[in-house]
Amino acid sequence: MLRGDARHEVALAEELEFVEQYLTIERLRMGDRLQVCVDIPDSLRDARVPALCVQPFVENAVLHGLRHVAGDARIAVSARSDDGRLELRVTDNGAGLPPGFDPATGAGLGIGNTRARLALLYGERAAVRLGPARDGRSDRPPAPRRSAGSRW
Numbered sequence: 554m555l556r557g558d559a560r561h562e563v564a565l566a567e568e569l570e571f572v573e574q575y576l577t578i579e580r581l582r583m584g585d586r587l588q589v590c591v592d593i594p595d596s597l598r599d600a601r602v603p604a605l606c607v608q609p610f611v612e613n614a615v616l617h618g619l620r621h622v623a624g625d626a627r628i629a630v631s632a633r634s635d636d637g638r639l640e641l642r643v644t645d646n647g648a649g650l651p652p653g654f655d656p657a658t659g660a661g662l663g664i665g666n667t668r669a670r671l672a673l674l675y676g677e678r679a680a681v682r683l684g685p686a687r688d689g690r691s692d693r694p695p696a697p698r699r700s701a702g703s704r705w
Contacts, residue, residue, distance in 0.1 A: 561674060565632065565639075566598040568607050572630065575608055579615050583626060587619070592631040600632070600639050603670050609663030610643040618647025638678075650683065 569591065580587050611630065619626035627646040632639060664681065671679040 561603060562601040563604045564598065565593065565600045565602050565641075568602050568604065569593065569598075569630070571605070572608050572611050575611060576615075576628075583615075583619070586622075586624065586626045587615075588625055588627045590627070590629040592629065594632070597632045597634060597639065600634075602639070602641070603667070603674055606667055606671070607641055607643065609667050610641075612663060613661065614643050614645040614647065618645035618649075622647055654683075 576587070576589055607630065611628065614628050615626075619628065625646070629642075629644045631642045631644075633642075634640070664683070668681045671681065
């Protein structure tokens with residue numbers, strides 16, 4: 554659902570609802586092959602995150618990591634708080650990043666826009682890291698930890 558308000562940040566729980574709507578569509582396409590694990594502690598669900606900051610990573614995982622996986626296609630979305638920072642992680646069991654991919658600069662429009670938005674909102678306190686995980690790709694869009702109602 555598109556909203557008319559111009560909120561830059563939303564509760565992580567609201568962001569996850571949007572991701573779930575996207576994954577519902579992907580489940581129609583991929584069927585039972587698509588397995589999703591969301592590991593978000595209740596204590597972090599009120600953390601403020603930029604609107605649409607997780608969905609581009611989930612979409613990339615599905616489109617580039619999982620679409621051509623034979624058998625089970627697994628994606629995991631997790632969050633943790635470490636030293637005042639919120640780390641969001643999206644992983645998949647796909648083929649990983651292509652040879653020659655530069656994780657510091659490479660990415661499509663969605664990830665590039667997310668990088669730019671994080672830089673505008675948080676400056677050097679936030680970063681996007683793309684890289685290999687144990688079995689597939691790991692995208693991490695961390696941001697400073699903020700709760701609903703907190704101010705900078």
